[in-house]
Amino acid sequence: DVKVTQSSRYLVKRTGEKVFLECVQDMDHENMFWYRQDPGLGLRLIYFSYDVKMKEKGDIPEGYSVSREKKERFSLILESASTNQTSMYLCASSLQGAGYTFGSGTRLTVV
Amino acid sequence: AQSVTQLGSHVSVSEGALVLLRCNYSSSVPPYLFWYVQYPNQGLQLLLKYTSAATLVKGINGFEAEFKKSETSFHLTKPSAHMSDAAEYFCAVSATGYSTLTFGKGTMLLVSP
Numbered sequence: 001d002v003k004v005t006q007s008s009r010y011l012v013k014r015t016g017e018k019v020f021l022e023c024v025q026d027m028d029h030e031n032m033f034w035y036r037q038d039p040g041l042g043l044r045l046i047y048f049s050y051d052v053k054m055k056e057k058g059d060i061p062e063g064y065s066v067s068r069e070k071k072e073r074f075s076l077i078l079e080s081a082s083t084n085q086t087s088m089y090l091c092a093s094s095l096q097g098a099g100y101t102f103g104s105g106t107r108l109t110v111v
Numbered sequence: 112a113q114s115v116t117q118l119g120s121h122v123s124v125s126e127g128a129l130v131l132l133r134c135n136y137s138s139s140v141p142p143y144l145f146w147y148v149q150y151p152n153q154g155l156q157l158l159l160k161y162t163s164a165a166t167l168v169k170g171i172n173g174f175e176a177e178f179k180k181s182e183t184s185f186h187l188t189k190p191s192a193h194m195s196d197a198a199e200y201f202c203a204v205s206a207t208g209y210s211t212l213t214f215g216k217g218t219m220l221l222v223s224p
Contacts, residue, residue, distance in 0.1 A: 004154070043155075102147075102155040
Protein backbone atom coordinates (compact mmCIF):
# COMPACT_ATOMS: atom_id res chain seq x y z
CA ASP A 1 0.00 0.00 0.00
CA VAL A 2 1.07 3.55 -0.68
CA LYS A 3 2.05 5.34 2.43
CA VAL A 4 2.02 9.06 2.95
CA THR A 5 3.69 9.98 6.21
CA GLN A 6 3.37 13.31 7.93
CA SER A 7 6.08 13.84 10.49
CA SER A 8 3.92 15.20 13.31
CA ARG A 9 0.34 14.47 14.39
CA TYR A 10 0.13 17.45 16.73
CA LEU A 11 2.15 20.67 16.85
CA VAL A 12 1.91 23.75 19.01
CA LYS A 13 3.81 26.82 17.84
CA ARG A 14 4.02 30.45 18.85
CA THR A 15 2.89 33.37 16.74
CA GLY A 16 5.70 34.56 14.49
CA GLU A 17 7.60 31.27 14.46
CA LYS A 18 8.70 29.68 11.21
CA VAL A 19 7.03 26.27 10.98
CA PHE A 20 7.94 23.30 8.82
CA LEU A 21 5.46 20.52 8.09
CA GLU A 22 7.04 17.50 6.45
CA CYS A 23 5.41 14.92 4.18
CA VAL A 24 7.01 11.82 2.66
CA GLN A 25 5.48 9.28 0.26
CA ASP A 26 6.97 5.92 -0.62
CA MET A 27 5.41 5.03 -3.99
CA ASP A 28 7.21 7.24 -6.47
CA HIS A 29 4.17 9.44 -7.11
CA GLU A 30 4.76 12.48 -9.28
CA ASN A 31 2.13 14.65 -7.67
CA MET A 32 1.99 15.94 -4.12
CA PHE A 33 -0.44 18.32 -2.45
CA TRP A 34 -0.98 20.29 0.73
CA TYR A 35 -4.50 21.04 1.96
CA ARG A 36 -5.83 22.59 5.09
CA GLN A 37 -9.07 21.39 6.62
CA ASP A 38 -11.32 23.58 8.73
CA PRO A 39 -14.80 22.80 10.13
CA GLY A 40 -17.51 23.85 7.72
CA LEU A 41 -15.02 24.76 4.99
CA GLY A 42 -13.91 21.32 3.86
CA LEU A 43 -10.46 20.95 2.31
CA ARG A 44 -8.77 23.89 0.65
CA LEU A 45 -5.71 23.53 -1.55
CA ILE A 46 -2.64 25.47 -0.43
CA TYR A 47 0.10 24.34 -2.84
CA PHE A 48 0.83 21.42 -5.11
CA SER A 49 3.70 20.01 -7.08
CA TYR A 50 3.83 17.86 -10.20
CA ASP A 51 7.57 17.29 -10.15
CA VAL A 52 10.76 17.86 -8.21
CA LYS A 53 11.56 21.56 -7.72
CA MET A 54 8.22 22.45 -9.25
CA LYS A 55 5.42 24.14 -7.30
CA GLU A 56 2.09 25.72 -8.07
CA LYS A 57 -0.15 27.88 -5.93
CA GLY A 58 -3.49 26.50 -4.91
CA ASP A 59 -6.52 28.42 -3.73
CA ILE A 60 -5.11 29.81 -0.47
CA PRO A 61 -1.29 30.14 -0.74
CA GLU A 62 -0.93 33.38 1.24
CA GLY A 63 1.32 32.97 4.25
CA TYR A 64 2.69 29.63 3.04
CA SER A 65 5.52 28.36 0.89
CA VAL A 66 6.66 24.87 -0.12
CA SER A 67 9.77 22.96 -1.00
CA ARG A 68 10.22 19.84 -3.08
CA GLU A 69 13.90 18.98 -3.38
CA LYS A 70 13.29 15.24 -3.72
CA LYS A 71 10.45 13.40 -5.39
CA GLU A 72 9.29 11.69 -2.23
CA ARG A 73 9.29 14.73 0.07
CA PHE A 74 7.07 17.80 0.02
CA SER A 75 7.42 20.35 2.80
CA LEU A 76 4.98 23.08 3.77
CA ILE A 77 6.47 26.18 5.37
CA LEU A 78 4.64 28.78 7.41
CA GLU A 79 6.98 31.75 7.14
CA SER A 80 5.60 33.54 10.21
CA ALA A 81 2.88 31.57 11.93
CA SER A 82 -0.33 33.35 12.84
CA THR A 83 -3.32 32.24 14.90
CA ASN A 84 -5.51 32.06 11.78
CA GLN A 85 -3.25 29.28 10.54
CA THR A 86 -4.41 27.02 13.33
CA SER A 87 -5.86 24.11 11.39
CA MET A 88 -5.56 20.49 10.32
CA TYR A 89 -3.02 20.14 7.50
CA LEU A 90 -3.30 17.21 5.13
CA CYS A 91 -0.69 16.06 2.66
CA ALA A 92 -1.57 13.84 -0.31
CA SER A 93 0.13 12.23 -3.27
CA SER A 94 -1.11 10.73 -6.53
CA LEU A 95 -0.31 9.40 -9.94
CA GLN A 96 -1.84 11.17 -12.93
CA GLY A 97 -5.51 10.26 -13.31
CA ALA A 98 -5.73 8.45 -10.01
CA GLY A 99 -7.24 9.40 -6.69
CA TYR A 100 -5.19 10.89 -3.93
CA THR A 101 -3.59 9.02 -1.03
CA PHE A 102 -3.66 11.11 2.12
CA GLY A 103 -1.48 11.21 5.18
CA SER A 104 -3.00 11.14 8.66
CA GLY A 105 -2.77 14.89 9.05
CA THR A 106 -0.99 17.36 11.31
CA ARG A 107 -3.11 19.34 13.73
CA LEU A 108 -1.33 22.66 14.17
CA THR A 109 -2.18 25.09 16.93
CA VAL A 110 -0.64 28.56 16.84
CA VAL A 111 -0.77 30.40 20.15
CA ALA B 112 -13.65 26.20 -12.84
CA GLN B 113 -15.13 23.26 -11.02
CA SER B 114 -17.09 23.10 -7.80
CA VAL B 115 -18.86 20.61 -5.55
CA THR B 116 -21.94 21.04 -3.40
CA GLN B 117 -22.77 18.52 -0.72
CA LEU B 118 -26.32 18.86 0.52
CA GLY B 119 -26.55 18.57 4.27
CA SER B 120 -23.63 19.05 6.64
CA HIS B 121 -25.06 16.27 8.84
CA VAL B 122 -27.12 13.21 7.96
CA SER B 123 -28.57 10.90 10.62
CA VAL B 124 -29.71 7.35 9.95
CA SER B 125 -30.56 4.31 12.03
CA GLU B 126 -28.47 1.18 11.84
CA GLY B 127 -29.75 -0.94 8.95
CA ALA B 128 -31.33 2.00 7.12
CA LEU B 129 -30.42 3.26 3.66
CA VAL B 130 -27.59 5.76 3.49
CA LEU B 131 -27.87 8.54 0.89
CA LEU B 132 -25.31 11.33 0.77
CA ARG B 133 -25.86 13.91 -1.93
CA CYS B 134 -23.25 15.51 -4.16
CA ASN B 135 -23.75 17.88 -7.09
CA TYR B 136 -20.88 19.12 -9.17
CA SER B 137 -20.11 21.81 -11.66
CA SER B 138 -17.51 21.25 -14.35
CA SER B 139 -16.96 22.66 -17.81
CA VAL B 140 -15.64 19.34 -19.07
CA PRO B 141 -16.54 15.70 -18.36
CA PRO B 142 -15.45 15.29 -14.79
CA TYR B 143 -13.60 12.78 -12.69
CA LEU B 144 -15.54 12.31 -9.45
CA PHE B 145 -14.50 10.85 -6.12
CA TRP B 146 -15.89 10.04 -2.69
CA TYR B 147 -13.61 9.99 0.33
CA VAL B 148 -14.28 9.02 3.94
CA GLN B 149 -12.57 10.45 7.02
CA TYR B 150 -12.71 8.72 10.39
CA PRO B 151 -11.90 10.77 13.50
CA ASN B 152 -8.30 11.94 13.74
CA GLN B 153 -7.36 10.29 10.47
CA GLY B 154 -6.65 11.34 6.92
CA LEU B 155 -9.04 10.80 4.01
CA GLN B 156 -9.50 7.36 2.46
CA LEU B 157 -10.71 6.83 -1.09
CA LEU B 158 -14.12 5.11 -1.21
CA LEU B 159 -14.71 5.09 -4.95
CA LYS B 160 -14.10 7.05 -8.14
CA TYR B 161 -15.76 7.71 -11.48
CA THR B 162 -13.49 8.26 -14.47
CA SER B 163 -15.87 8.08 -17.47
CA ALA B 164 -16.34 4.32 -17.54
CA ALA B 165 -19.46 2.70 -16.01
CA THR B 166 -21.87 5.22 -14.51
CA LEU B 167 -22.57 3.03 -11.46
CA VAL B 168 -19.41 2.76 -9.44
CA LYS B 169 -18.91 0.30 -6.61
CA GLY B 170 -16.52 1.09 -3.82
CA ILE B 171 -15.27 -0.30 -0.57
CA ASN B 172 -17.38 -1.14 2.49
CA GLY B 173 -20.54 -1.70 0.41
CA PHE B 174 -20.83 1.87 -0.87
CA GLU B 175 -21.70 2.79 -4.42
CA ALA B 176 -22.38 5.96 -6.38
CA GLU B 177 -24.12 6.73 -9.65
CA PHE B 178 -22.96 9.38 -12.09
CA LYS B 179 -25.94 11.22 -13.61
CA LYS B 180 -24.80 13.74 -16.18
CA SER B 181 -28.26 15.22 -16.73
CA GLU B 182 -28.55 15.99 -13.02
CA THR B 183 -24.84 16.80 -12.51
CA SER B 184 -24.99 14.50 -9.52
CA PHE B 185 -22.85 11.79 -7.96
CA HIS B 186 -24.78 10.65 -4.89
CA LEU B 187 -23.32 8.07 -2.52
CA THR B 188 -25.49 5.21 -1.27
CA LYS B 189 -25.31 2.13 0.90
CA PRO B 190 -28.30 -0.19 1.36
CA SER B 191 -27.82 -0.83 5.08
CA ALA B 192 -25.90 1.41 7.48
CA HIS B 193 -23.53 0.00 10.08
CA MET B 194 -22.35 1.77 13.20
CA SER B 195 -18.84 1.67 11.75
CA ASP B 196 -19.98 3.88 8.83
CA ALA B 197 -20.18 6.90 11.14
CA ALA B 198 -17.61 9.31 9.70
CA GLU B 199 -17.31 12.41 7.55
CA TYR B 200 -17.69 11.97 3.80
CA PHE B 201 -16.27 14.22 1.12
CA CYS B 202 -17.19 14.43 -2.53
CA ALA B 203 -14.51 15.76 -4.90
CA VAL B 204 -14.27 16.69 -8.58
CA SER B 205 -11.39 16.96 -11.01
CA ALA B 206 -11.72 18.41 -14.49
CA THR B 207 -9.29 15.88 -15.91
CA GLY B 208 -6.93 13.26 -14.63
CA TYR B 209 -4.23 15.91 -14.65
CA SER B 210 -5.84 18.64 -12.60
CA THR B 211 -6.26 19.08 -8.88
CA LEU B 212 -9.22 17.89 -6.84
CA THR B 213 -11.82 20.33 -5.58
CA PHE B 214 -13.59 19.08 -2.47
CA GLY B 215 -17.03 19.68 -1.08
CA LYS B 216 -17.45 20.85 2.50
CA GLY B 217 -18.22 17.39 3.77
CA THR B 218 -21.20 15.54 5.25
CA MET B 219 -21.03 14.01 8.69
CA LEU B 220 -22.88 10.69 8.80
CA LEU B 221 -24.33 9.80 12.19
CA VAL B 222 -25.57 6.24 12.76
CA SER B 223 -27.79 5.46 15.71
CA PRO B 224 -28.55 1.99 17.10
